Amino acid sequence: MSKRASNKSKKNKKPVIVSQAVASTQSGEGSPLLSGQQTKQIQELIDLLKKNSLTEMEIEREGLRIRVRYETGQRTMMATVQDPGMSVSSPASYAPATTGTLIEDTTGMITIASPIVGTFYRSPSPDADPYVEEGDYVKKGQVLCIVEAMKLMNEIESEMNGRITKILAESTKPVEYGQSLFLIDPTATS
Amino acid sequence: MFKKVLVANRGEIALRVIRACKELGIQTVAICSEADASSLHVRAADEKVCVGPADAALSYRNIPNVLSAAEITGADAIHPGYGFLSENAHFAEVCESIGVKFIGPSSEHIALLGDKAKAREIVAGRGLPVTPGSPGELKSEQGALEAADKVGYPVIIKASAGGGGRGMRVVNKAEDLARAFQAAQAEAKTTFGNDAVYLERYFLEPRHIEVQIVADHRGHVVHLGERDCSIQRRHQKLLEETPSPAVNEKLRREICRVAVEAVKAVHYRNVGTVEFLLDKDHNFFFMEVNTRIQVEHAITEMVTGIDLIKEQIRLADGHSLSFKQQDIKLNGHSLECRINAEDPEKFTPCPGMITKYSAPGGFGVRVDSAMESNMMVVPFYDSMIAKIITHGRDRQESIARMRRALDEFVIEGIKTTIPLHKRILNDPDFQKGHVSTSFLERFLTS
Numbered sequence: 224m225s226k227r228a229s230n231k232s233k234k235n236k237k238p239v240i241v242s243q244a245v246a247s248t249q250s251g252e253g254s255p256l257l258s259g260q261q262t263k264q265i266q267e268l269i270d271l272l273k274k275n276s277l278t279e280m281e282i283e284r285e286g287l288r289i290r291v292r293y294e295t296g297q298r299t300m301m302a303t304v305q306d307p308g309m310s311v312s313s314p315a316s317y318a319p320a321t322t323g324t325l326i327e328d329t330t331g332m333i334t335i336a337s338p339i340v341g342t343f344y345r346s347p348s349p350d351a352d353p354y355v356e357e358g359d360y361v362k363k364g365q366v367l368c369i370v371e372a373m374k375l376m377n378e379i380e381s382e383m384n385g386r387i388t389k390i391l392a393e394s395t396k397p398v399e400y401g402q403s404l405f406l407i408d409p410t411a412t413s
Numbered sequence: 414m415f416k417k418v419l420v421a422n423r424g425e426i427a428l429r430v431i432r433a434c435k436e437l438g439i440q441t442v443a444i445c446s447e448a449d450a451s452s453l454h455v456r457a458a459d460e461k462v463c464v465g466p467a468d469a470a471l472s473y474r475n476i477p478n479v480l481s482a483a484e485i486t487g488a489d490a491i492h493p494g495y496g497f498l499s500e501n502a503h504f505a506e507v508c509e510s511i512g513v514k515f516i517g518p519s520s521e522h523i524a525l526l527g528d529k530a531k532a533r534e535i536v537a538g539r540g541l542p543v544t545p546g547s548p549g550e551l552k553s554e555q556g557a558l559e560a561a562d563k564v565g566y567p568v569i570i571k572a573s574a575g576g577g578g579r580g581m582r583v584v585n586k587a588e589d590l591a592r593a594f595q596a597a598q599a600e601a602k603t604t605f606g607n608d609a610v611y612l613e614r615y616f617l618e619p620r621h622i623e624v625q626i627v628a629d630h631r632g633h634v635v636h637l638g639e640r641d642c643s644i645q646r647r648h649q650k651l652l653e654e655t656p657s658p659a660v661n662e663k664l665r666r667e668i669c670r671v672a673v674e675a676v677k678a679v680h681y682r683n684v685g686t687v688e689f690l691l692d693k694d695h696n697f698f699f700m701e702v703n704t705r706i707q708v709e710h711a712i713t714e715m716v717t718g719i720d721l722i723k724e725q726i727r728l729a730d731g732h733s734l735s736f737k738q739q740d741i742k743l744n745g746h747s748l749e750c751r752i753n754a755e756d757p758e759k760f761t762p763c764p765g766m767i768t769k770y771s772a773p774g775g776f777g778v779r780v781d782s783a784m785e786s787n788m789m790v791v792p793f794y795d796s797m798i799a800k801i802i803t804h805g806r807d808r809q810e811s812i813a814r815m816r817r818a819l820d821e822f823v824i825e826g827i828k829t830t831i832p833l834h835k836r837i838l839n840d841p842d843f844q845k846g847h848v849s850t851s852f853l854e855r856f857l858t859s
Binding site: 288290292339340341342372373397399400401402 | 447462463464465466472477478480481482484485486511765768826
């Protein structure tokens with residue numbers, strides 16, 4: 224009860240922002256973006272496989288490894304590309320599953336995700352009004368909620384102006400790192 | 414007994430701990446980074462908490478997030494596995510202070526034995542054999558020169574807070590010592606945040622022999638025999654066996670007695686490993702104590718029949734040892750091959766998608782792995798993806814079993830160390846048991 228209200232050790236944490244556009248490009252199989260020439264080379268390999276009734280082929284050159292597999296039974300095609308330089312510089316290409324749930328019909332929405340592990344609270348104390356409700360307009364820097372971790376109240380602020388279209392977590396319930404808390408429409412203005 | 418254990422690790426060791434908890438009737442919580450959200454260890458646990466992004470410093474080693482995960486799930490103990498937070502004295506201390514049991518030794522023991530120069534001093538103070546070297550930390554170049562003259566060249570300079578082969582310098586003659594001393598200090602400072610270094614004699618072609626010990630809070634200490642971990646590359650173990658072909662019954666009694674005395678000297682508890690160097694003339698010297706469960710613990714389990722993870726959990730819960738030294742019988746021979754996602758010749762990591770995975774099986778074969786078909790080997794963590802452990806009546810049988818198991822293992826899509834293990838097992842010197850820590854170097858350049 225008053226435990227939360229009386230705790231003065233408040234820390235501000237920056238929330239993790241995952242935009243819809245980024246999330247959808249990450250939801251693929253984790254293959255880094257290919258150059259036009261690489262795509263063409265892969266297509267040539269696939270043609271070669273088909274022509275010779277082969278099922279699998281692997282080519283390695285200058286640190287780039289291409290493996291192509293063609294399964295006639297299932298009619299599926301898969302190509303994985305490993306480039307040591309590329310995979311180190313773009314670790315984000317391994318799509319985090321927690322953002323996968325974002326893909327709804329909420330085009331243009333921005334998700335505010337929890338930057339820490341803890342307990343989610345919508346209000347500063349059990350008796351107080353929630354910081355925000357669905358439909359509220361919020362300003363950049365405005366406190367949206369608290370995530371309590373190790374007896375510390377971490378206020379989560381909005382990184383932008385916009386309108387809260389959905390509250391995705393339930394008050395007093397645990398949240399994990401990267402869990403979606405709010406959907407914000409950044410184009411809405413009060 | 415604990416009601417719920419949070420497993421602060423990933424991959425095969427997380428799965429290993431979850432399996433032990435299930436057998437003990439304990440609920441489990443897995444933690445994961447965003448890169449591991451669909452991993453096998455996450456699905457095997459009763460609950461899971463994502464604790465951060467792919468970068469281990471922000472997830473698996475993120476103390477506030479790991480402890481918050483324990484708090485929100487109501488876990489009463491944390492098993493750290495190996496690596497990550499397993500030898501972090503600060504983490505163990507915070508666990509103790511918030512009333513979550515750290516499954517391992519006390520934070521004081523981790524800190525004390527983590528200081529390698531200090532540990533050597535304590536063990537030498539008991540009249541036990543340590544590698545000839547500087548009594549403690551080297552304070553100056555002059556002190557280093559004097560110590561090196563005394564022990565004789567070549568010498569190796571090591572970081573006191575070090576491990577994993579980092580911060581080491583081999584010096585062959587006095588002229589090179591000053592520069593190596595400064596370089597080792599600088600490297601120790603940047604790598605471990607502590608510039609303390611010490612030196613010891615550098616042995617040519619030694620064997621790495623270690624002794625598994627278990628200790629309870631009443632001061633009972635039991636050893637579970639030795640492991641020979643001489644097959645290494647870049648100071649990292651690749652293949653281990655027990656018993657060692659270089660250790661006879663008399664030497665075993667002696668080396669295990671020293672290991673037990675070394676941990677008794679500091680009133681150690683829980684499981685631990687005492688590492689020794691064995692020279693060509695069968696002289697052995699204490700090197701250090703590892704205060705965690707080790708990757709190669711499974712071979713000791715095979716020959717003793719003791720589940721070391723369950724024993725670890727029971728000991729952390731305040732139970733006494735369930736056996737005495739005379740109850741321990743070493744049965745047959747066991748071998749472990751570490752399968753890494755690596756190029757088997759260049760040792761460069763080889764992350765990527767495993768398109769097909771089929772593990773070997775049958776009598777005397779155990780595979781500890783969290784891999785499966787259509788699983789991504791992500792580039793953020795250790796490259797070890799599986800351990801094959803074989804058990805036979807004797808060394809010959811467990812080698813034959815390992816060769817058969819390596820032939821059965823199918824891992825497609827990435828390169829692994831399987832071909833290298835096959836070459837090692839076919840080597841006449843290995844088959845005769847004639848190996849040292851420089852075996853692999855010699856072997857690979859031939």
